[in-house]
Amino acid sequence: METAAGVEACLPIRSDMDLVWVRQHVRQAAAQLGFGLVDQTKLVTAASELARNTLVHGGGGRMEAAHVVRGRVNGLRLAFADDGPGIPDLDRALTDGYTSGDGLGMGLGGARRLVHEFAIDSAPGAGTTVTVTSWAVRPPHPREVV
Amino acid sequence: MTHGFPPPATGHVPVLRLGDVLLVTLQGDLHDSAAEQLQQDIGEAITRNRAAGVVIDLTGVEIVDSFLGRVLAEIAAKARLLAAETVVAGMRPAVAITMVELGLYLPGLRTALSTEDAMRLVGGGYADTVARPGGRRPGSP
Numbered sequence: 001m002e003t004a005a006g007v008e009a010c011l012p013i014r015s016d017m018d019l020v021w022v023r024q025h026v027r028q029a030a031a032q033l034g035f036g037l038v039d040q041t042k043l044v045t046a047a048s049e050l051a052r053n054t055l056v057h058g059g060g061g062r063m064e065a066a067h068v069v070r071g072r073v074n075g076l077r078l079a080f081a082d083d084g085p086g087i088p089d090l091d092r093a094l095t096d097g098y099t100s101g102d103g104l105g106m107g108l109g110g111a112r113r114l115v116h117e118f119a120i121d122s123a124p125g126a127g128t129t130v131t132v133t134s135w136a137v138r139p140p141h142p143r144e145v146v
Numbered sequence: 147m148t149h150g151f152p153p154p155a156t157g158h159v160p161v162l163r164l165g166d167v168l169l170v171t172l173q174g175d176l177h178d179s180a181a182e183q184l185q186q187d188i189g190e191a192i193t194r195n196r197a198a199g200v201v202i203d204l205t206g207v208e209i210v211d212s213f214l215g216r217v218l219a220e221i222a223a224k225a226r227l228l229a230a231e232t233v234v235a236g237m238r239p240a241v242a243i244t245m246v247e248l249g250l251y252l253p254g255l256r257t258a259l260s261t262e263d264a265m266r267l268v269g270g271g272y273a274d275t276v277a278r279p280g281g282r283r284p285g286s287p
């Protein structure tokens with residue numbers, strides 16, 4: 001299978017303008033890998049939530065995008081990483097409606113619902129990396145939980 | 147960073163007055179501070195024009211995340227305090243599906259399929275004056 005040029009990237013997340021670039025990149029990459037319109041929209045929305053968390057809660061960071069392949073299926077893997085304070089209580093952070101700021105508290109749990117695979121690596125003081133993967137067709141394996 | 151397409155439209159969002167309805171057309175990808183600016187602009191425009199309704203056209207919007215969702219809900223809440231009703235129009239099906247899965251329900255926001263329907267809902271007949279944007283409400287400056 002051809003690797004899709006223009007999918008792999010590392011984008012900075014330092015301002016709300018960078019969030020626009022992240023959304024644009026994910027949209028383009030997902031379209032290029034053959035994602036349908038609804039799946040593109042879900043992945044871009046999840047990326048927007050996670051990138052904003054990187055910016056607002058993590059104090060800035062980056063997104064790495066990678067083309068992954070499983071069998072004959074194309075996937076897009078996005079890792080949002082920061083060196084911020086970390087998340088002390090993951091279960092609480094994933095609970096709908098929990099926010100430590102003035103948000104709706106829907107971003108993290110909502111993003112998890114919008115993607116096929118979702119993982120958080122975070123420890124107090126050691127930053128946060130949220131990695132999500134979606135596949136251009138139905139996921140080849142059941143949804144993975146954190 | 148080389149993107150083979152022009153940068154997204156993220157700047158100032160114009161607020162148009164049509165009779166006693168304000169029409170706001172969101173296009174492309176708004177950055178967060180533009181969305182916050184819009185919230186403030188609409189509040190001021192409602193007061194200045196004594197508008198009875200606000201129609202937000204989402205036809206050109208590709209995603210609504212929790213941030214934009216909250217901005218829309220706050221616009222509607224503020225408009226209601228100023229006795230104006232807000233209707234969002236033309237939301238794309240993929241956007242609506244995604245919002246439900248994200249968990250964003252936006253209580254208090256009325257929706258309409260088209261801008262025309264929305265104008266009718268809030269404007270009580272002003273939809274027909276769309277071609278005459280200069281029309282003034284009696285008593286407005």
Ligand SMILES: Nc1ncnc2c1ncn2[C@@H]1O[C@H](COP(=O)(O)OP(=O)(O)OP(=O)(O)O)[C@@H](O)[C@H]1O
Pocket residue numbers: 049053054057058082084085086087093094098099100101102103104105106107108109128212213
């Ligand atoms: N990258 C991160 N670094 C540190 N804490 C984080 C990070 N991402 C999320 N959190 C914590 O998890 C909580 C829940 O995140 P979530 O995105 O669900 O809600 P929110 O960002 O507060 O509000 P919104 O609904 O606007 O996204 C945050 O309030 C924050 O405390």
Ligand SMILES: [Mg+2]
Pocket residue numbers: 049052053103106107108
């Ligand atoms: Mg968030």
